[in-house]
Amino acid sequence: xxxxxxxxxxxxxxxxxxxxxxxxxxxxxxxxxxxxxxxxxxxxxxxxxxxxxxxxxxxxxxxxxxxxxxxxxxxxxxxxxxxxxxxxxxxxxxxxxxxxxxxxxxxxxxxxxxxxxxxxxxxxxxxxxxxxxxxxxxxxxxxxxxxxxxxxxxxxxxxxxxxxxxxxxxxxxxxxxxxxxxxxxxxxxxxxxxxxxxxxxxxxxxxxxxxxxxxxxxxxxxxx
Amino acid sequence: xxxxxxxxxxxxxxxxxxxxxxxxxxxxxxxxxxxxxxxxxxxxxxxxxxxxxxxxxxxxxxxxxxxxxxxxxxxxxxxxxxxxxxxxxxxxxxxxxxxxxxxxxxxxxxxxxxxxxxxxxxxxxxxxxxxxxxxxxxxxxxxxxxxxxxxxxxxxxxxxxxxxxxxxxxxxxxxxxxxxxxxxxxxxxxxxxxxxxxxxxxxxxxxxxxxxxxxxxxxxxxxxxxxxxxxxxxxxxxxxxxxxxxxxxxxxxxxxxxxxxxxxxxxxxxxx
Ligand code: FES
Numbered sequence: 001x002x003x004x005x006x007x008x009x010x011x012x013x014x015x016x017x018x019x020x021x022x023x024x025x026x027x028x029x030x031x032x033x034x035x036x037x038x039x040x041x042x043x044x045x046x047x048x049x050x051x052x053x054x055x056x057x058x059x060x061x062x063x064x065x066x067x068x069x070x071x072x073x074x075x076x077x078x079x080x081x082x083x084x085x086x087x088x089x090x091x092x093x094x095x096x097x098x099x100x101x102x103x104x105x106x107x108x109x110x111x112x113x114x115x116x117x118x119x120x121x122x123x124x125x126x127x128x129x130x131x132x133x134x135x136x137x138x139x140x141x142x143x144x145x146x147x148x149x150x151x152x153x154x155x156x157x158x159x160x161x162x163x164x165x166x167x168x169x170x171x172x173x174x175x176x177x178x179x180x181x182x183x184x185x186x187x188x189x190x191x192x193x194x195x196x197x198x199x200x201x202x203x204x205x206x207x208x209x210x211x212x213x214x215x216x217x218x219x220x221x222x223x224x
Numbered sequence: 225x226x227x228x229x230x231x232x233x234x235x236x237x238x239x240x241x242x243x244x245x246x247x248x249x250x251x252x253x254x255x256x257x258x259x260x261x262x263x264x265x266x267x268x269x270x271x272x273x274x275x276x277x278x279x280x281x282x283x284x285x286x287x288x289x290x291x292x293x294x295x296x297x298x299x300x301x302x303x304x305x306x307x308x309x310x311x312x313x314x315x316x317x318x319x320x321x322x323x324x325x326x327x328x329x330x331x332x333x334x335x336x337x338x339x340x341x342x343x344x345x346x347x348x349x350x351x352x353x354x355x356x357x358x359x360x361x362x363x364x365x366x367x368x369x370x371x372x373x374x375x376x377x378x379x380x381x382x383x384x385x386x387x388x389x390x391x392x393x394x395x396x397x398x399x400x401x402x403x404x405x406x407x408x409x410x411x412x413x414x415x416x417x418x419x420x421x422x423x424x425x426x427x428x429x430x431x432x433x434x435x436x437x438x439x440x441x442x443x444x445x446x447x448x449x450x451x452x453x454x455x456x457x458x459x460x461x462x463x464x465x466x467x468x469x470x471x472x473x474x475x476x477x478x479x480x481x482x483x484x485x486x487x488x489x490x491x492x493x494x495x496x
Contacts, residue, residue, distance in 0.1 A: 012476040084407035087448030096308030098458035180452040186474025188467035
């Protein structure tokens, strides 16, 4: 136990935990997008799937786990961020980036924007804060009409645009995260370069485009 | 021959200068700009500073303090952040090996000390890098018996391991990695120093203790954490790759769960 707490508060250990929590969230996103894509299979598919999820006995176990992982990820990130700021109390007159990329530089900002998005997203579709969302049981199909909530929601163009921009920000955040993951967990084999620098950007692009396809399709009127 | 404006950081943290007074730059420090003319393009950056100091002395001013020793790129004593880059704009080059031909005639060159909480300014451009020494004392060694040296090659070492350890061992401990890192993290230094021993058979007995102790000391000195930006790798005059940091991460993970001896000095290992 003592070893574990030493590990958690160490500079490297906390990063490893942040990386692992982030990875779990990333895996969740893959599952999430696969479920979302059912919308292209018509309202029945999506509604039945959503109904199964909502009535799943493990729903709250899952939700609390995700909440825990997200809080852990954010807590460690902020803690590291503050420590890092303390490590250089006086900044440089000329603060030049030698090779630093945009994604690397904006992790804390993209992270905060994603957090805001998550709150909005849960408020929008799960808690029904927007008038376009109805949480009542639809009499025709005897379940909540998630399909209609999504379509009605995204027909409001600012909502759809907000989702699209947020997905791009998630892509930006993931761009640095996935590369970092291998470094933080200690994989640095040359054979992995291909995986890290070629495959992960493609994975991120596919994920982000799959998410974006839904608000985009509603905006274009392909899904009604 | 070229002329330059040198905008340089001057600070006397103790608040005392030679011959009384509060010393150049005062306690808090500030930038001063000096003009220097007729500089030969084949002079090194430090030689240019020598000439500037001579000029300051002749004008009855206090010369600028800066660190240097070998002036041939092998000791790690020289430092300086020149126009925002540790050791200046040329890659794989220490400040002492940087030549004035890389700077345009009539340009302003901004010279700052390495900035980090763990590297406090002693005077002007000289910073205290003894934090690195304390990290080394925490575990950057191997214990061997004294007596006759064993025959060469009694312990066989794979070529790849020998090469990797050697690359790590080219670290001259100058601190450019800390200066370049947005978080003032010393991870590349610690990674190089743990790897140069940990990749060889002679470094195995103390490996887990060494890794844990050096990482702990790094944190206690007030360096930041690694954000995988790799600015350190880009600034390193010896081109040590950031993959050594991945090696350190892996070693630390394994050491944390296999080492039974390591004990923290205080309740919380990582906060002084
Ligand atoms: S003075 Fe020795 S490395 Fe520059």
